[in-house]
Amino acid sequence: MSRYRLEEPLFRLLSALGVAGLLATFALVSPRGGTPSAYACSGAWPPLEDVAARAQAIAIVRALEVGGPDYTIPPLTPTATPTGTESATSTGTVTAASTSTPGVSATPTIASTPRTRPQSSNDITGIGARMLVERTILGSLSTEIEVDKAARIVTETELRKLELTPNLTSCMPGFLVPRYEVGKTYLMFLRFDGGAWNNTPPMFEVRDGMVIADWGEVSVAAWDAFLAGPGNEFRPVLEDGLPFPPERPMGTILHLEVPVATFIDAIRFARGEIKAPTRAPEPTATPRSNATTGTISPPDTGDAGLR
Numbered sequence: 001m002s003r004y005r006l007e008e009p010l011f012r013l014l015s016a017l018g019v020a021g022l023l024a025t026f027a028l029v030s031p032r033g034g035t036p037s038a039y040a041c042s043g044a045w046p047p048l049e050d051v052a053a054r055a056q057a058i059a060i061v062r063a064l065e066v067g068g069p070d071y072t073i074p075p076l077t078p079t080a081t082p083t084g085t086e087s088a089t090s091t092g093t094v095t096a097a098s099t100s101t102p103g104v105s106a107t108p109t110i111a112s113t114p115r116t117r118p119q120s121s122n123d124i125t126g127i128g129a130r131m132l133v134e135r136t137i138l139g140s141l142s143t144e145i146e147v148d149k150a151a152r153i154v155t156e157t158e159l160r161k162l163e164l165t166p167n168l169t170s171c172m173p174g175f176l177v178p179r180y181e182v183g184k185t186y187l188m189f190l191r192f193d194g195g196a197w198n199n200t201p202p203m204f205e206v207r208d209g210m211v212i213a214d215w216g217e218v219s220v221a222a223w224d225a226f227l228a229g230p231g232n233e234f235r236p237v238l239e240d241g242l243p244f245p246p247e248r249p250m251g252t253i254l255h256l257e258v259p260v261a262t263f264i265d266a267i268r269f270a271r272g273e274i275k276a277p278t279r280a281p282e283p284t285a286t287p288r289s290n291a292t293t294g295t296i297s298p299p300d301t302g303d304a305g306l307r
Contacts, residue, residue: 045176045201047217047250052270055189057139057197060206060260063180064144067128073156076164122159126179128152134185137264147190147197151177178203187211187263204256204263211263213256218266220249225276226266232256 045051052058128148133141158173178199180186185206190197202216218227223234233254237244244250258266268274 045216047219048202048222048266049219049250049270051189051200051202052267053272054191055138055200056192057141057190058137058188058267059133059139059141059190060135060137060185060187061131061133061145062185063129063182064132065130066126066180066182067124067148067152069123069125071124071156071160073153073160076160078164122162124152124155124159124174126181127155127174127177129180131186131188137187137267139190141190141197145190145197147188147199148178149196150194150198176201187260206260209260210257211260213253216253216256217250218253219270220251221276222266222269223251223253226262226269227253227256227258229258232258 128146128151130144130146132144155174155177162173178201187204187206189200189203191200192198202213204211204213204216206212218234220236228234233256234251235254236249236251265274269276
């Protein structure tokens with residue numbers, strides 16, 4: 001996933017909303033008009049400390065099925081104007097088509113074939129998933145859970161609106177929405193909103209007992225205490241190169257690969273459950289001193305028989 005940063009105060013708002021709220025907010029702030037579509041986005045997920053503190057459940061999960069490419073929401077048709085001419089209203093109001101799309105159910109389509117990345121800007125493959133819970137770190141979860149139903153519905157709705165009225169928006173619907181691949185394992189931070197579990201990124205991939213990431217933000221304290229190590233890379237600045245406020249020094253992960261147990265300790269530290277380990281100070285070399293003081297005399301060898 002690309003790394004971006006949101007301008008304040010929108011960043012703080014999205015931090016509190018989660019994925020579905022994020023999408024809805026983009027829809028609200030995106031200007032609409034008749035200009036051909038163009039997308040120039042900036043944004044970022046909240047730092048690890050913020051997400052960990054808000055999580056209602058934290059778990060290691062494996063994707064059994066992921067959302068497929070088929071839309072569940074039928075195409076939209078323009079609202080009729082008072083003169084009877086079909087066109088979009090000045091406010092962009094739309095209504096659903098009177099006929100439903102054959103074979104489309106009310107629940108997200110699930111595909112069993114993994115796709116590494118979306119093929120186009122309106123491809124919704126990978127949004128929403130059925131997960132097998134392999135390990136629960138925080139909270140209580142059933143053996144299987146479905147995640148991001150709301151994010152998929154919001155993304156589909158906004159994309160259908162764009163089909164009806166191409167316009168200039170600040171962000172393409174689906175921007176920063178997590179996409180999953182069948183068979184991959186993730187460490188996820190979850191919240192139960194609207195009767196369903198929603199992922200609150202950042203999320204991290206887990207492979208061979210290691211947590212792996214090439215993006216995200218975390219405090220300098222957590223990095224130094226738990227995550228720093230050979231091969232791991234970190235910049236103690238914002239992704240745009242600006243420093244964090246001195247009262248909250250944080251930084252950007254460039255590459256991370258640590259054992260799951262170590263990363264869980266970093267999460268517990270971020271949640272305030274444990275303190276950073278105390279490290280013994282590096283031993284310092286003590287300068288050697290000459291214990292003998294005063295005048296140094298040669299050894300007494302006797303008269304050597306010269307009397």
